[in-house]
Amino acid sequence: MTAAPTQTQSETMDTGKARQARITGAVLIALSILVLFVFGMDSSGDATFRLSRPTDPWALPNLVVPAGPFNYVAGALLAFLGVRQFLQGGGRWTALSLGVGLAILVMAFLVWATAGKAFSLTGMLQATMVRAVPIALGGLAGVLCERVAVVNIAIEGMLLAGAFTGALIGSLLGGWGGLVAAVIVGGAFGFILAALVVTYRMDQIIAGVVINLFVLGLTSYVSSQVFSEYRFLNNAPVFRAYKIPLLGDLPVIGPMLFKQNLFVYGALILVALSTYYLFFTRSGLRARAVGEHPHAADTLGINVYRTRYLHVTLGGMVAGFGGAWFTLGSVGRFDENMTGGRGFIGLAAMIFGRWHPVGALAAALVFGFADSLQQKLALLRTPIPSDFLAMSPYIATIIVVAGFIGKAQPPAANGKPYVKE
Amino acid sequence: MDVELRGITKRFGPVVANDAINLHIRAGEVLGLLGENGAGKSTMMNILSGLYTPDEGEILIDGKSVTFEDPGDGIAAGIGMVHQHFMLVPVFTVAENVVLGVEPTGRFDYLDLKTARKQVREINDRYGLEVDPDALIESLPVGIQQRVEILKVLFRSADVIILDEPTAVLTPQEVEDFFEIVRSLRDAGKAIVFITHKLHEILEISDRISVLRHGRITGEGDPAKLTTETLAEMMVGRPVSFTVDKAAPKAGAPMLTVSDLCLLDEHDDFALDHVSLQVRSGEVVGIAGVQGNGQTELVEALTGLTRPATGTILFDGQDVTRSSVRERHRMGMAHVPEDRLRSGMIASFSVAENMVLNSYYDPTYGRGLEIDWPKAQTTAARYCIDFDVRTPSVFLPAGHLSGGNQQKMVVARELERETKLVIASQPTRGLDVGSIEYIHERLIEARDEGDGVLIVSSELDEIMGLSDRILVMFEGRIVAEFDATNGPVDRNAVGLAMAGASE
Numbered sequence: 063m064t065a066a067p068t069q070t071q072s073e074t075m076d077t078g079k080a081r082q083a084r085i086t087g088a089v090l091i092a093l094s095i096l097v098l099f100v101f102g103m104d105s106s107g108d109a110t111f112r113l114s115r116p117t118d119p120w121a122l123p124n125l126v127v128p129a130g131p132f133n134y135v136a137g138a139l140l141a142f143l144g145v146r147q148f149l150q151g152g153g154r155w156t157a158l159s160l161g162v163g164l165a166i167l168v169m170a171f172l173v174w175a176t177a178g179k180a181f182s183l184t185g186m187l188q189a190t191m192v193r194a195v196p197i198a199l200g201g202l203a204g205v206l207c208e209r210v211a212v213v214n215i216a217i218e219g220m221l222l223a224g225a226f227t228g229a230l231i232g233s234l235l236g237g238w239g240g241l242v243a244a245v246i247v248g249g250a251f252g253f254i255l256a257a258l259v260v261t262y263r264m265d266q267i268i269a270g271v272v273i274n275l276f277v278l279g280l281t282s283y284v285s286s287q288v289f290s291e292y293r294f295l296n297n298a299p300v301f302r303a304y305k306i307p308l309l310g311d312l313p314v315i316g317p318m319l320f321k322q323n324l325f326v327y328g329a330l331i332l333v334a335l336s337t338y339y340l341f342f343t344r345s346g347l348r349a350r351a352v353g354e355h356p357h358a359a360d361t362l363g364i365n366v367y368r369t370r371y372l373h374v375t376l377g378g379m380v381a382g383f384g385g386a387w388f389t390l391g392s393v394g395r396f397d398e399n400m401t402g403g404r405g406f407i408g409l410a411a412m413i414f415g416r417w418h419p420v421g422a423l424a425a426a427l428v429f430g431f432a433d434s435l436q437q438k439l440a441l442l443r444t445p446i447p448s449d450f451l452a453m454s455p456y457i458a459t460i461i462v463v464a465g466f467i468g469k470a471q472p473p474a475a476n477g478k479p480y481v482k483e
Numbered sequence: 484m485d486v487e488l489r490g491i492t493k494r495f496g497p498v499v500a501n502d503a504i505n506l507h508i509r510a511g512e513v514l515g516l517l518g519e520n521g522a523g524k525s526t527m528m529n530i531l532s533g534l535y536t537p538d539e540g541e542i543l544i545d546g547k548s549v550t551f552e553d554p555g556d557g558i559a560a561g562i563g564m565v566h567q568h569f570m571l572v573p574v575f576t577v578a579e580n581v582v583l584g585v586e587p588t589g590r591f592d593y594l595d596l597k598t599a600r601k602q603v604r605e606i607n608d609r610y611g612l613e614v615d616p617d618a619l620i621e622s623l624p625v626g627i628q629q630r631v632e633i634l635k636v637l638f639r640s641a642d643v644i645i646l647d648e649p650t651a652v653l654t655p656q657e658v659e660d661f662f663e664i665v666r667s668l669r670d671a672g673k674a675i676v677f678i679t680h681k682l683h684e685i686l687e688i689s690d691r692i693s694v695l696r697h698g699r700i701t702g703e704g705d706p707a708k709l710t711t712e713t714l715a716e717m718m719v720g721r722p723v724s725f726t727v728d729k730a731a732p733k734a735g736a737p738m739l740t741v742s743d744l745c746l747l748d749e750h751d752d753f754a755l756d757h758v759s760l761q762v763r764s765g766e767v768v769g770i771a772g773v774q775g776n777g778q779t780e781l782v783e784a785l786t787g788l789t790r791p792a793t794g795t796i797l798f799d800g801q802d803v804t805r806s807s808v809r810e811r812h813r814m815g816m817a818h819v820p821e822d823r824l825r826s827g828m829i830a831s832f833s834v835a836e837n838m839v840l841n842s843y844y845d846p847t848y849g850r851g852l853e854i855d856w857p858k859a860q861t862t863a864a865r866y867c868i869d870f871d872v873r874t875p876s877v878f879l880p881a882g883h884l885s886g887g888n889q890q891k892m893v894v895a896r897e898l899e900r901e902t903k904l905v906i907a908s909q910p911t912r913g914l915d916v917g918s919i920e921y922i923h924e925r926l927i928e929a930r931d932e933g934d935g936v937l938i939v940s941s942e943l944d945e946i947m948g949l950s951d952r953i954l955v956m957f958e959g960r961i962v963a964e965f966d967a968t969n970g971p972v973d974r975n976a977v978g979l980a981m982a983g984a985s986e
């Protein structure tokens with residue numbers, strides 16, 4: 063064989079990894095151009111980030127960054143990472159470079175937006191945590207269901223049901239009563255979903271959509287017809303933030319993690335508990351076996367149906383708790399469709415987090431960060447409409463879900479009903 | 484432990500899967516259970532393991548009557564089953580799979596994997612299984628996965644071990660290793676039930692043989708006194724010839740020439756690694772190999788279902804590397820896919836609709852936007868007669884036919900055209916002996932009419948019986964070639980090549 067065809071071969075035999083590395087490189091270089099020529103050129107003065115309030119026991123000084131130089135350095139770093147991808151990209155460097163690159167981009171953006179002004183970083187991190195809670199709990203509910211191979215599109219409806227019940231029962235019986243009721247109602251919807259898809263083998267997506275529409279219709283009706291008339295039914299107490307002694311005084315992480323309300327602590331504890339449960343206990347192993355290979359689990363005497371009922375109901379209870387955040391954890395009253403798609407974002411967080419509770423929490427924090435950033439940007443008056451920033455996490459989700467950065471593997475039997483022979 | 488089945492009957496609707504079966508399983512003995520697909524072997528074993536409950540009859544363990552209501556009961560009674568399709572969770576480790584359902588635990592339901600690993604190692608050592616407890620199942624070859632299944636059964640301290648078609652996925656050499664394990668289990672006092680439809684295997688490993696046909700025990704005996712011929716007659720109900728009658732091939736011009744074909748899988752490894760081969764008109768080329776060594780990918784590339792990364796495919800003198808499936812089809816390429824239910828037919832469509840799946844667009848049937856159904860039905864009826872597809876009507880959904888008739892329907896559709904090349908993948912998988920004979924005859928007939936025939940099969944007997952030339956695939960490469968025109972090929976040599984030993 064001559065040399066020429068061999069060369070065409072090596073060209074046509076393009077591997078997926080090499081292609082990924084090249085695309086990542088191109089993206090990073092495009093970002094570096096953006097940072098250098100838009101953020102860098104446009105930045106003047108210093109960006110001041112406040113880390114503590116002056117009243118805090120251990121106050122940190124403000125972080126002052128010269129905006130222009132910072133962004134030139136950031137742009138150069140991005141360019142270096144991008145070029146590196148072309149020269150010796152591939153493998154785990156691709157995902158890592160992209161992650162680091164995006165983090166640099168966010169920092170550069172913040173510095174640019176804050177240039178010449180001051181901005182409370184700690185306040186934003188605290189808000190990030192708060193906004194991540196319903197998403198993380200929705201994602202956790204999704205993890206519990208999908209680990210036993212039931213796709214739960216109804217998380218949105220379960221959140222909404224939890225929010226509604228929390229407001230109604232909370233108004234009548236007080237905060238704790240409302241919370242317990244929200245969890246029970248969420249669990250009830252989980253049980254209904256399980257009955258529809260496990261026992262009656264209804265299509266899981268359709269069953270979920272049906273529950274979502276039912277909850278949306280019912281709660282909207284009651285809130286517009288009943289709550290508007292009898293306002294005392296929609297006036298629940300709110301769980302206030304509780305500062306954990308000492309830890310709450312730590313700078314930056316204190317306000318973020320230890321000066322929050324019940325829902326933040328609850329979400330963190332639930333994530334830790336379910337991680338232990340799923341990956342370190344006997345029941346967790348069995349649950350995952352049901353999600354991966356239900357027939358194998360069945361031959362080993364594991365009751366597939368009961369496992370699915372249990373976990374989907376548990377997932378519903380977690381979602382009900384997350385739903386109560388909207389009312390009992392923040393405003394104390396219910397508004398029509400007040401969850402606004404957080405349940406679906408929770409599902410995205412579950413996929414982003416690769417069906418792992420900690421991953422779902424991390425992804426929820428990313429979404430929560432974008433959410434709170436969007437709020438704060440309105441204050442800083444940047445030329446970019448904040449709506450565009452609010453879109454960015456979803457673009458990231460699409461990229462992740464489409465399998466660009468390695469393929470996220472769902473449980474093998476996900477979405478498939480199990481028919482016992 | 485002794486297990487006795489007395490008058491076991493199991494019905495599925497009108498079908499009697501097991502009809503008054505009596506069977507005795509003794510400790511320290513290998514009982515061979517022979518029968519074709521659909522004879523009721525698996526039903527019987529599922530009853531024995533507690534997955535099904537019998538409609539009539541009783542199960543006696545050491546003389547005492549027992550009833551099993553769910554799979555846990557069978558396990559608890561000491562009966563363990565190794566299923567034909569492995570019941571392993573691919574993303575779990577060996578240890579996790581072995582202990583699943585009977586896990587050692589600490590406080591707070593803590594899964595004690597350390598103890599699990601230790602226990603797995605102990606069983607490993609006692610029976611010489613040599614499996615790494617920390618390996619992920621999906622990273623293990625099937626031969627080792629099977630040992631994990633046996634580990635699972637032993638871990639539950641089963642005394643009766645049922646092996647359902649255990650050799651279907653193994654190379655001849657792996658079968659030898661596997662038989663060693665079976666013998667060591669028997670010598671350790673376990674009762675083994677070995678279910679298969681392979682005659683020479685059952686003669687080699689069994690201490691006693693029972694034959695099952697149409698849900699009934701039709702013969703029993705001592706393997707020393709039985710031959711493959713007598714066993715086959717018991718199994719099928721009539722004398723069977725195992726050699727395919729065929730004349731010497733009259734190989735002509737090259738019909739299919741494949742050079743340097745490469746295909747990458749999702750991990751960027753070679754699914755096909757520089758495959759080159761040729762099929763001439765008037766010859767049968769058989770591709771042997773253990774499942775999953777690139778055969779599926781090769782057939783998909785040849786028929787146009789996937790596009791290769793490199794290489795060329797010449798069909799009847801034309802370069803078809805980038806041609807669509809339909810173009811290849813129209814040029815006279817016939818494809819019998821490996822999984823008829825997945826890609827050979829549409830189960831909910833009628834026989835007639837399935838018969839015109841590859842030609843409905845042809846002007847013969849197409850009238851503008853309409854299809855000439857009466858014509859299609861007439862054609863389908865004729866095909867059914869020609870290819871012995873036994874169906875009460877061409878309007879019956881194809882899913883209601885037996886596996887043999889479904890496959891004959893697919894073969895009829897593919898061969899009842901002007902063909903030049905027939906690519907048949909696992910053409911007789913899961914079929915009864917009668918259907919196998921019939922399909923083999925038809926493939927030889929296609930060869931004698933001047934077609935090139937490429938057969939891919941994991942059944943070595945099928946490859947040996949049909950092929951004029953045998954190619955062996957291993958890890959995406961053609962690793963050996965054997966000429967079968969001058970006398971039979973050395974079975975052992977082919978087996979070694981299948982295991983990748985020839986390099």
